[in-house]
Amino acid sequence: MKEKWRVKLAQALVKSPENKKDRFKIGYLTKKYALFILPLVTCLREGxxxxxFVGGAAGTSSSASAFPLPVVIGLIAGGGVGGLLYYFGSNMSMQIFLIISTCILYLIAAGLFSRGVWFFQSYQFNKATGGDAAENGSGPGTYDINQSVWHVNCCNPLKDNGWDIFNAILGWQNSATYGSVISYNVYWIFIICVLLLMVYEEKHGHLPFTKNLTLVQLNPMYHIKGKKKNNLTQAQKDELFTKLKQQNFGEVTTEVTDEASSSKLIEQTAEK
Structure with a gap:
């Protein structure tokens, strides 16, 4: 994966279209300025x-404190995380930061997958009983006993305050069903298998028990878009990285100019 992104970034920095008009195409601009576009889109999305989030809190029938409270908490949390990244970011490896962020996203995705199955089964139960069982609280009759793995008469994310945070992040439900538990475990088994395959491919260059098959080739879009022809050989990669090292991005030219100016100034001073 690391090698893949090295090649992509090198191609974006070195390669340029032969036709000058093609330099203004969206495809070329998005590749060249990917490190600018990605944070921009992320900031817009979070905004x-x-x-x-604030509009949803203000639009409910809650008290007036429900409107400024999420804003203040969000500012405090954002400022705290930003301060930690500012003061400790230089001492922490970016790889470790990305690993932690990815693990958090995996947890959220697992919760979403499990919640989706749980709500589907809850819909089937509500359809059979002719009403919304969740409106009756957390006691008997609010869940399908035939599909229940465990149930507690508290900690309901739909009713009890605070537990909806665990529901949003980890997919917590006070009434677990066979489908929600099995789907949660299946998700993690799938993630573990994919990560193991990626590690094996990174070490050996191919998937287990194969010689020319990689993980990306299992994607149908890889063959539909004909991305195989864009794959580079090791010699082409070495040539690409050599061109990247020889590329001037402004800083080298400035340093050379400054050194030349300094040398001329010293010579003129010595002559005087």
């Missing part, structure tokens, strides 16, 4: 989420 929209903040607006929706």
């Amino acid at each position: 929209l989420e903040a607006v929706v």
Whole structure:
């Protein structure tokens, strides 16, 4: 994966279209300025989420304190995380930071997958009983006993305050079903298998028990878009990285100019 992104970034920095008009195409610009576009889109997305979150809190029948409270808490949390990244970011490896962030996203995705199955089964139960069982609380009759793995008469994320946070992040439900538990475990088994395959491919260059098959080739879009022809050989990669090292991005030219100016100034001073 690391090698893959090295090649992509090198191609974006070195390669340029032969036709000058092609340099203004969206495909070329998005590749060249990917490190700018990605944070920009992320900030826009988070801003929209903040607006929706605050608007949802203000649009409910809650008290007036429900409107400023999420804004203040969000500012405090954002400022705290930003401060930690600012003061400790230089001492922490970016790889470790990305690993932790990815693990958090995996947890959220697992919860979403499990919640989706749980709500589907809850819908089937509500359809059979002719009403919304969740409106009756957390006691008997609010869940399908035939599909229940465990149930507690508290900690309901739909009713009890605070537990909805664990529901959003980890997919917590006070009434677990066979489907929600099995789907949660199947998700993690799938993630573990994919990660093991990625590690094996990174070490050996191919998937287990195969010689020319990689993980990306299992994606149908890889063959539909004909991405195989864009694969580079090791010699082409070495040539690409050599061109990247020889590329001037402004800083080298400035340093050379400054050194030349300094040398001329010293010579003129010595002559005087």
